Amino acid sequence: MPNKIPHIVIGRLPLYLRVLNRLHKEGKVYASSxxxxxxxxxxxxQIRKDLSxxxxxxxxxxxxxxxxxxxxxxxxxxxxxxWKMAVVGAGDVGHALANYNGFVNRGFEVAAIxxxxxxxxxxxxxxxxxxxxxxxxxxVDQENIKIAVIATPAxxxxxxxxxxxxxxxxxxxxxxxxxxxxxxxxxxxHIDPAVHLQKLSYYLE
Amino acid sequence: MPNKIPHIVIGRLPLYLRVLNRLHKEGKVYASSxxxxxxxxxxxxQIRKDLSxxxxxxxxxxxxxxxxxxxxxxxxxxxxxxWKMAVVGAGDVGHALANYNGFVNRGFEVAAIxxxxxxxxxxxxxxxxxxxxxxxxxxVDQENIKIAVIATPAxxxxxxxxxxxxxxxxxxxxxxxxxxxxxxxxxxxHIDPAVHLQKLSYYLE
Numbered sequence: 001m002p003n004k005i006p007h008i009v010i011g012r013l014p015l016y017l018r019v020l021n022r023l024h025k026e027g028k029v030y031a032s033s034x035x036x037x038x039x040x041x042x043x044x045x046q047i048r049k050d051l052s053x054x055x056x057x058x059x060x061x062x063x064x065x066x067x068x069x070x071x072x073x074x075x076x077x078x079x080x081x082x083w084k085m086a087v088v089g090a091g092d093v094g095h096a097l098a099n100y101n102g103f104v105n106r107g108f109e110v111a112a113i114x115x116x117x118x119x120x121x122x123x124x125x126x127x128x129x130x131x132x133x134x135x136x137x138x139x140v141d142q143e144n145i146k147i148a149v150i151a152t153p154a155x156x157x158x159x160x161x162x163x164x165x166x167x168x169x170x171x172x173x174x175x176x177x178x179x180x181x182x183x184x185x186x187x188x189x190h191i192d193p194a195v196h197l198q199k200l201s202y203y204l205e
Numbered sequence: 206m207p208n209k210i211p212h213i214v215i216g217r218l219p220l221y222l223r224v225l226n227r228l229h230k231e232g233k234v235y236a237s238s239x240x241x242x243x244x245x246x247x248x249x250x251q252i253r254k255d256l257s258x259x260x261x262x263x264x265x266x267x268x269x270x271x272x273x274x275x276x277x278x279x280x281x282x283x284x285x286x287x288w289k290m291a292v293v294g295a296g297d298v299g300h301a302l303a304n305y306n307g308f309v310n311r312g313f314e315v316a317a318i319x320x321x322x323x324x325x326x327x328x329x330x331x332x333x334x335x336x337x338x339x340x341x342x343x344x345v346d347q348e349n350i351k352i353a354v355i356a357t358p359a360x361x362x363x364x365x366x367x368x369x370x371x372x373x374x375x376x377x378x379x380x381x382x383x384x385x386x387x388x389x390x391x392x393x394x395h396i397d398p399a400v401h402l403q404k405l406s407y408y409l410e
Contacts, residue, residue, distance in 0.1 A: 006246075006248065007246035007247075007404075008246065008247055008248075008251070010404055010407050010408075011404050013403070013404075013407070014399070014400040014401075014403035014404060015400060017403065018397070018399075018400060022384055041211075041212035041213065042212075042213055043211065043213075046213070076407065077403045077404075077406055077407045078406040078407060078409055078410060079403055079406055083402070083406055083409070085402075091301070092297045092298070092300040092301035092304065093297070093298075093301045095297040096296070096297035096298045096301060097398070099297065100382070100398070101359065101382060102359075102382025102397065102398070102399055103398075103399055103402075106399040106402075106403070107399070107402070107403065107406060108399060108402050108406075146409055146410075147402065147405055147406070147409070149398075154306065154307075170408075170409065171405035171406070171408065171409055172405075173398060173401055173402055173405065177305070177306060177307025179227055187404075187405050187408045187409075189401040189402070189404055189405055190401075191396065191398060191401060192223070192307065193302070193305070193307070193308075193354075193378060193396060194219070194223075194307055194308055194311040194312070194313060195219040195220060195223060196219075196378055196394040196395075196396060197288070197290075197308075197311075197312070197313050197352065197378060197394070198218070198219035198222065198282045198284055198311070198312065199215055199216050199218075199219060199282075199392075199394055200352055200376035200377075200378065200392050200394055201282055201283040201284055201288055201312060201313075201352070201376070202215050202218070202281065202282045202283060203215075203375075203376065203392045204283060204288070204351055204352070204375065204376055204392075205283060205351075
């Protein structure tokens, strides 16, 4: 693809979307790349360059119309819909995700939660009943699930990833502290608190 | 500061460190910027440019000596020590963090966990006893805590941030789905699963 947009650029778009939603909630109508840059610790030039991959999204002088840019970024990131997700692992992280209220209006919903421990299967977390891992394929098909979250211990994560991929899932958010080996057509994001903490420790002392 | 390194560059260093540690574990001795770039979905030129902020860390031809670069990045990110952290909120996320085994050898340790709910105070999570929020200042002083993690519901997070900052904490990792308002000298990182999920949904369909 000649016009393939770098992953690193795609990775910044959700940050732009988040700050735009905040400004929108605060009643702001326009935002300049300078303002966004200051809020995000990213240079204004970088923001303009990133967004210019997707056409003329702002105007010189007035900047970006916030509601318009939120809509455009939603279309670009495919979050103008609701993606149903499966969570695998009904431990602390699984519970936290099933009860998380940070997904509202952002394109995602936990539709199913699985665990392989028979003692957990059948228990409720909010509106969800914990299902056995053996039901994964059936539930993924029935609920049209495209994204899965791995919230298992590190030792189980690679096998769970393979099981998920065999059901047709192509996008995985991994909370387990392990690097997952997957085929090139599967996308993995890793929630790794140490990476965030190391950004903080740089600034300390 | 004339030589201030952009935050966006600092933010990539922990990713480099993570992949270098993985290669080191696999027995590799050298890595080129091309190899690192491929593993990280970041251009080789970007990696070379980022690392060049910190001097001559690699050699043309042979690339980066992995163990050396791990050491250098550890010094740059101040993770060649152990930072004691306080976690506030002993719910699902607090439990997950207290039990997390992804911090080992990466510079961080949960040294204390707090909750304001008297029903939780005194309970054990692994080796830690949940402490009352009123003890925050004393524990932060005693344990020399510089980093805190907010794992409370969204409604409580801003007040908790202010309480933490008043104890002298200057670095906060925030799990609550809310933007924290803090003074300029306080550093905040936000663990926001929706941001990671939006990177995934871009590639779907």
